Amino acid sequence: MRLDPVPQDTPQVSERLSHIVRVATELGRRNVEIQGFLQSLDENCTAHSGSLNTLQTRGDRVQSAAQRAIETTTETRALADSALVQMQGSIKRLTETGGLSRDLASWVNQVHADSGDVDAMLVAVGKSNGDIASIASQVNILAMNAKIEAARAGDAGRGFAIVAEAINDLSHKTRSAVEDISATIQSMSQWITHLNDGARTNSIGAQTLLSEVEVSDAELSDIEARMTELREAAHKTEAEVASAQNASAEFVPAAATLSGFMKELGQGVHEAKTRTESLIDQSESILQDVVSLGGSGKDSPMIVMVQDVAGRISEAFGKAVATGRISVSDLFDEAYTPMPGTDPAQMTTRFTKLTDDILPALQEPVLSLDPRIVFCAAVDRNGYLPTHNAKFSQQQSKDPVWNAAHCRNRRIFDDRVGLKAGRNTEPFLLQIYRRDMGGGNYAMMKDLSAPIHVEGRHWGGLRLAYRLNG
Structure with missing residues (x-):
């Protein structure tokens, strides 16, 4: 069925109908523009509302994570404090041990030096003991000669013979003592030589130990400094995490408020869009009716x-x-x-x-x-x-x-x-x-x-x- 425009009685009526068409068309155009704007705004509100809901949810997660983080950092800070105290105690004991090691190394070096002096003294004693042995031999020879001469003198030399015998006996004892001393000196010399060899080896080790003690002292000082820095960092981290937790605690309710506002705004925009669509339908109906009348x-x-x-x-x-x-x-x-x-x-x-x-x-x-x-x-x-x-x-x-x-x-x-x-x-x-x-x-x-x-x-x-x- 085709609907032809209705004939009009006068040009004035036709002109008025055409004017209504133009007005209705412009009204419809503006309504459509408004509806398009509201449609875009409605879509943006829906998207932003979803984003804000996600943001709020993530804010809750951040706050929970911040709470766990501050608990962890507090525990870390306490551990760092305790570790530093223990480390300082260990460093003190190690420093004391290093001092004892240093003293021991010095004593070993001194033993090495003194053993050389003792060895020299034993050499001198040995030489003196040799001189005594030589003198004892000469005395023994003299005593033997004296006994011979006393024997030749007969009774007149009896007293001299007794003295010569005593001297001879003393020379034998002296020789025996000298031999014992020589054996002792030789044994002591061997012991001193062994001691000196050990002292020499220990002296080298002592020098190495002294070097290592110096390095250890430096390393321990560095460790203590690093532990101090670690403790300070733990304290700083704890403070920063606490600040972040406070910020997130303020953010979450603000995000919730904004999300609620966006939801209300979206509902209002959606309602306005729906009403605008109704206006579009009405303006289109007016336009259609007027056009059908010949406008x-x-x-x-x-x-x-x-x-x-x-x-x-x-x-x-x-x-x-x-x-x-x-x-x-x-x-x-x-x-x-x-x-x-x-x-x-x-x-x-x-x-x-x-x-x-x-x-x-x-x-x-x-x-x-x-x-x-x-x-x-x-x-x-x-x-x-x-x-x-x-x-x-x-x-x-x-x-x-x-x-x-x-x-x-x-x-x-x-x-x-x-x-x-x-x-x-x-x-x-x-x-x-x-x-x-x-x-x-x-x-x-x-x-x-x-x-x-x-x-x-x-x-x-x-x-x-x-x-x-x-």
Whole structure:
């Protein structure tokens, strides 16, 4: 059924209707702009609300982690304090041991030096003992000579003989003592030599020990300094972690407050968007009613055009069913099968091939009838657009943003405008909307649609989109 504009009695009425159309169109445009802004704001609020909830949850985790961290750092600081005290005690004992080692090394060096002196003294004693032995031998010889002379003197030499015998006996004892002393000196000399050899070896070890003690003293001092630094770092870390915990404790309630505010804001924005959509519907209803009464010469030709092409599509579909090219069930197929590897996703149905055969010859010529026209394409009741104009039916690339703008065939446009166009059963439907061109780009458009019927059933609608100003 085609709805022609109602004839008007006077030019004044027509002008007023046209004025109402212009006002309603501008109102609709502004409402759509507001709705688009609120839609973006609603999406941002939803996204930010989710982010804030995540942030709050993570803030709770940070606070818990900070609490565990401060407990750990407090324990670490206590261990560092205890370790430093123990280390200082150990260093003190090691320092004392080093001092004893140093004294022992000095004593060993002194023993080595003294053993040389003792050996020299034993050599001197040995020499003196040799002299005594020589004297004892000479005395013995003299005693023997004296005894001989006393024997020759007879009784006169008896007293002298007794003295000579005593001297001889003394010389023997002296020789025996000298021999004992020589043996002792030799034994002592061997012992001193052994002691000196050991002292020499120990002296070398003592020098090494002294060097190592010096190195150990330096290393112990360094260890003590490092342990002191470690304790200071532990104290500083404990203070910083405590500060972080305090900051996180302040952050969490602030994040919760902000999250609650964002949630309330999102609810308000969503409600405002819903009300704006209602205003859009009302302004579109006003616009449609006024246009149907004959207002605005700009839209009337478009209405006639879309109704005419929609009628021809209905006839072509009906003929295809009648001739057996397609069954009614296939023509009304709603099993949308995704095409692999497409982004955005493209779909096929059992009637897609038929629309590819029939629709281009009916849709393409419309594009050249008015420079304002952007596209002319049929959609089913669910917003599925099987066959688009050639310029919007490019082969998909690897760029989804480019695909969204240039590969719009075989896609489902189930937004508010697309669904209303596909499900409208009135003679025509005139909408104002922001067309999503992909990549965050939108264009303000009028969407004029007329229903397509096949064998008394509503198949969908023909969408004719054109610019508001041209």
